[in-house]
Amino acid sequence: MTHRTVGHPAGLPDDPRANVTAPTPDCPVEITLAALHGRWTTLVVRELLRGDRAYSELRAALPALSDKVLSDRLAQLGEAGVVERDRRPGWPPRVRYALTPRGRRLGPVLQALWDWGADTPPATTGPGAAVR
Amino acid sequence: MTHRTVGHPAGLPDDPRANVTAPTPDCPVEITLAALHGRWTTLVVRELLRGDRAYSELRAALPALSDKVLSDRLAQLGEAGVVERDRRPGWPPRVRYALTPRGRRLGPVLQALWDWGADTPPATTGPGAAVR
DNA sequence: CTGAATCCCTGCCGATACTG
DNA sequence: CAGTATCGGCAGGGATTCAG
Numbered sequence: 463m464t465h466r467t468v469g470h471p472a473g474l475p476d477d478p479r480a481n482v483t484a485p486t487p488d489c490p491v492e493i494t495l496a497a498l499h500g501r502w503t504t505l506v507v508r509e510l511l512r513g514d515r516a517y518s519e520l521r522a523a524l525p526a527l528s529d530k531v532l533s534d535r536l537a538q539l540g541e542a543g544v545v546e547r548d549r550r551p552g553w554p555p556r557v558r559y560a561l562t563p564r565g566r567r568l569g570p571v572l573q574a575l576w577d578w579g580a581d582t583p584p585a586t587t588g589p590g591a592a593v594r
Numbered sequence: 595m596t597h598r599t600v601g602h603p604a605g606l607p608d609d610p611r612a613n614v615t616a617p618t619p620d621c622p623v624e625i626t627l628a629a630l631h632g633r634w635t636t637l638v639v640r641e642l643l644r645g646d647r648a649y650s651e652l653r654a655a656l657p658a659l660s661d662k663v664l665s666d667r668l669a670q671l672g673e674a675g676v677v678e679r680d681r682r683p684g685w686p687p688r689v690r691y692a693l694t695p696r697g698r699r700l701g702p703v704l705q706a707l708w709d710w711g712a713d714t715p716p717a718t719t720g721p722g723a724a725v726r
Numbered sequence: 727c728t729g730a731a732t733c734c735c736t737g738c739c740g741a742t743a744c745t746g
Numbered sequence: 747c748a749g750t751a752t753c754g755g756c757a758g759g760g761a762t763t764c765a766g
């Protein structure tokens with residue numbers, strides 16, 4: 463039983479949602495992009511793919527990321543079922559963030575995004591411009 | 595010569611760009627997300643994955659998409675090397691849009707995004723809510 | 727038919743300050 | 747240590763209008 467909704471190599475799935483004519487949250491692609499949406503999101507996920515982290519560890523790993531955006535992202539990823547919050551009793555408060563199984567499955571997704579972006583970088587402006 | 599930058603199954607590539615601490619345009623993931631960035635973008639790509647289209651055909655396929663955003667998206671996808679513009683002489687002006695080879699390689703990327711979003715839809719609000 | 731230009735409104739995100 | 751509250755600047759995108 464193919465409860466996997468995919469299988470077409472050149473086209474897109476035969477799911478009705480593959481034929482929507484407007485950006486709807488029902489579309490699986492939109493769901494994924496919504497989970498990864500916003501600045502810093504993929505970097506937070508990357509950090510957590512390497513292992514669970516405390517809030518302060520995330521801040522240390524991404525120094526330019528502000529508190530507000532970090533907690534925004536963690537909340538967003540929590541809503542998306544990507545990140546789990548593990549609070550421990552006692553003082554000072556210690557909280558660990560970890561990917562859920564669903565969150566770990568973002569690994570291949572980020573890999574696909576990486577692969578495409580790493581492949582054949584465009585000569586953006588000029589000819590033979592050694593862009594860096 | 596492994597000019598493919600990937601290979602780690604559970605982690606991310608050993609490319610230095612995998613260790614950036616801030617959202618930089620150099621990161622391949624950011625490159626891909628930038629190409630797909632913005633509302634309607636993935637739907638435009640989906641239409642073109644099905645075959646080349648005229649401007650008016652894209653408008654017809656995505657009726658709620660405004661001219662401004664459509665031409666924005668086509669320009670953005672052109673910059674990203676995803677879409678090619680094929681203008682033909684004569685009157686009335688006829689232009690066809692088609693994916694480049696690079697653009698066609700977005701198929702697997704969208705597939706990965708679809709797969710993740712289609713997998714284990716979250717019981718967002720209530721228990722056993724048969725969302726459909 | 728194929729777009730580009732303008733206007734305006736909304737939502738994001740960064741900085742700062744404050745709380746449990 | 748682990749966040750929330752508030753404000754302001756800026757870019758995204760929708761409707762409309764104009765041009766090639």
